[in-house]
Amino acid sequence: MFEKIKIFFEELETDSLESKKDVLEDILSLAKEEGLIEIDKGKKVDDLKIVQTKYFGKKGIISDLMKYMGKVSNKDKPILGKIIHNFKTTLEDKLNQRFTVLKKTEINAKLETEKIDITLPGTNSQRGHKHPLTLVEEQIKEIFTNIGFTVVEGFEIEEDYYNFERLNIPKDHPAREMQDTFYLNEDVVLRTHTSPVQARIMDKMCPQLPVKIIAPGKVFRRDDDSTHSPMFHQIEGLMVDKNITFADLKGVLLHLVKSIFGEERKIRLRPSYFPFTEPSAEVDVSCGNCNQEGCRVCGYTGWLEILGSGMVHPSVLEMAGYNSNEVTGFAFGIGIERIAMLKYGIDDMRLLFDNDLRFLEQF
Amino acid sequence: MKVSLNWLEQYFNEKLDGFEIEAILTKLGLEVENREKLDLSFSNVVVGKIESLEKHPNADKLQICSINVGEKENLQIVTGALNIYVGMKVPVALVGSKVVGGNISESKLRGISSYGMLCSGTELNMDSSLLSDNEKDGILPLSEDLELGEDLLDVFSLHDEVLDLGLTPNRADCYGIYNIAKEIILKKDYKLKKIEFLKGDLSKENFKIKINNENLCHRYVARIVKDVNIKPSPLWFANLLRNVGVRPINNIVDITNYVMFELGQPMHAFDFDKLEGSKIVVEEAYDGETFITLDGKERKLDKDMLLIKDGVKAVALAGVMGGYNSEVDNNTKNILFEAAHFNSASIRRTSRKLGLRSEASGRFERGLSEENAIKAMDRAMYLVELLGAGKVEKSYFEAYPIKQIIPTITSTTEKVNAILGMNIASEEIIKIYEKLNFNVKIEDDKLLVTPEAHRIDVKSEIDLVEEVVRIYGYENIPATLPVGATNTIKVDYKIKLVEQIKNYLVDNGLNEIVSYSFIDKSSYEKCGYATLADERLKVMNPLSENQSYMREKLLPGIIEIASRNYKRQRRNIPIFEIGRVFKGTVNKLPEETLKLGIFILENEVKEWYGKVKNDFFTLKGILEKLISTISNKELKFERLTELETLHPGRAANIIANNQIIGQIGEIHPNVLSEYDIKEKAFYLELELEGFDEPKVKQYKSLPKYPSIERDMALIIPKDLNYAKIFKTISDASNNMVVKCRIFDIFEGSQIEEDMKSVAFSLTYQDPDKTMIDEDVSTIHNSIINTLVERFGAKLR
């Protein structure tokens, strides 16, 4: 080709390119075809770079062609320029196109080699677990704080006076038999229930109204078997105000049970006895395991006992300084272990205190 | 308290249904813990008579009996029993019958066919406490007057159902089955039959009753029965007792037990001829006095215990158990029956101290009405005549120094409804009182209500409210939500704090545990806390030694649990506990302090992405992030060497606001080995008191000028710590260094002994202008000079 071009320009007379351009175009068109084929042949970016250099490099074909620009007459310059430009852009476009395709292919090929096993576990993905008793306690606290109760706490080691006497259980009262008590000394006990908080908070608040608290915490009784633990957890609830009724107690407990166990569950109040409430009620929730058909879980009764409750006994109010003719109240005590066992289907209370991580990690 | 339906049915003209009775009692607040049909444990067992006995030809220990069970032909039964004889009446389990232990079928014993089995009491499901000594071993001897072939279920009246009640302390009256019958008619329209009494005249002649301490004995009633004929009670009477769990003994003792189960009033029968002084004296024992109770045991008494004396000697431990010396026996001719009212607290203390509990003491402890005593006596006398047990004297003796006061309670319908949140009509309320057999008087809008004598639990208006709603039905209470003013109690920040901390720790991979608040004294020593175990925190009556001290530290509980998991091959043990610890004080109550304990095991593992393990700094990082999450406190750490709990070179006090708030460190290898943990573990215990709600942070404007980073590599003395270096750098830079990141620490052979190589990246920033390289270099060099001068550092 170069020979042909060289000869073409040697033979070219001044200002005659216009008439001879067909010949030049024919020569270049052949070169163009050749170039396009070369570009297509390149299978890698590097191949293509060689082709690029051949045509567009400092010593490349285009640059060679450009040399003739200086050799032709001023009149022929634009004509030659156009012809070279045409030749150049066609190859350039093709080259760029081909570069894009090859680069993409090459990146894809590279990324293909960087493949990882996306099913491998993430690093440091381990989370911890709250104890199921905490989960239940937090849920109950939330239910009550949402309806205006305040969370307070009492002492775990308590005076006999608050644990018993202020709750209408003087020394020698037969009700002391209901709860076997741990003593530190004659006047100090490990609290057997969260109920002393009732007296403590009323002492603090009287004569203000309303008193509307719940008090979670540890309690202790001398009992140890598959259904009793010497230490367990309760949540005490107390509401004292003018015009608080037994019906209000039932309403609040119904709300509690439905919030924990679901809307479809029912409650049953049974008369019972606690020295510090009267009337008193044991509260049962309908068995969710058998839909009250009767099963092993509910002892074939359709009901599960979950808490004790009642109207605050007038003398408990009086001892705190409230006038029991003007003020009434209700109180309840929920066993957190009991709720946790029912909620999560735990069949042995000891699991809650064994703290086997295989157990704890399930919550 | 066991209640048999057969017994209850005596008071009604109806057949009772166990399921229904259970439902009624439950609704009334008498909890039924168990209901049991008695005729399910055996079947097809009949009365038979042994007509002949011969030795088994092939076995020394077996005999072949010919038994008449009222059929044409006798049954041949092979038995190994020893206590049998010709003419004896025995329970015979026929072929095809069921007894405790299995079904009976025809069998061959050493070649001889046997068509049935002779039964022991156990095989008929009789509790051994219901059997006398000669009934306990071998075949159960039956009464001679039983008809041959009679079904044993009929003989023992076992077509019965027994309810086991868990009575609350306020309803001691329901330890009498007749009072339970009174409860049933509150919910069921049955007619209650009146029971019969044999009343007497009050005598003041020849026999005296003297009560020395009236507070301990409000009433004592005695009546004499002469010419008694001690023999077994008739079967129907004995069966009633057996079905409620009482072993029949003889007619006189059975009558006292029967009355106790019917009316709740314990009674006692003395052999009158064994009383010497012709009087009854109720008085306290003296310290050290001894007395033999009728179980034959000698009891050591003290001055708080009440005795019944006959003027010469003690004859009974009042309300608890009779005396051996005045026991009724087969030769007894005359009886003195006792029905009394004793102080419940005194009886409880006595029975506690002696460890002697009886059906009687259990009832006295819970409290009885004084009026009950005379009723019980009259009922017992009626039964004596009914059973033909003796001649009842016309008159009775009594001391009744403190009369029962039956209150008249004023109440209004309005008040009752105000407490219940209901709208029960006055008429309805009055009807309820009438059903209860309470006396009602109407005065204007007030009701004056007098309860029945045995209802000593009804003392005030609130007790009436309870009665009304109990009988009206708890199921009829509406469910409402309280209305009223909002609460103004401020929430203790600690409560929020704990929830926040738990959330943080759980998010960071730690698991919450809950351990017991009481621990073993020896665990302090195991944990290296040699000086702990305050005697003021010792439980007087622990369940066991390992739960006898209230904890002063969380570690013993936590490490115990860690160890338990470790023994289960667990190696990943990141756990924490938040709970209270205690400190004995001069005050009544110990101090309670909320603490957090975190335990992690080194747990070096190869993961697919490399080796990972925990160390001191893992735990320190958890702590630092925690503190900055919950407060604005700045933490400082000071080396702690004197503790035996933590590694002396790897432990620190955690300090905030110049106060030690906890410890952090690697657990001492000695402690770990006590708990069989064979790798490193790290622990921190932090006090959670004193974390007040952090002040709201105020925004600081962002730095206006760029910062510049420069590295620095130095050789410094080994024991020069990071905190000190940073302080020096910060001071020397005139606070132009805002961050000092340590990125390499190196010790080893290439470095002089006692020295280490440290590399820092310092971030310089001037709040007022853009720093140029020259400025930075000047400060950087002056820092280096300071470090060189002060600590002998060398540039690397």
Ligand SMILES: [Zn+2]
């Ligand atoms: Zn069920």
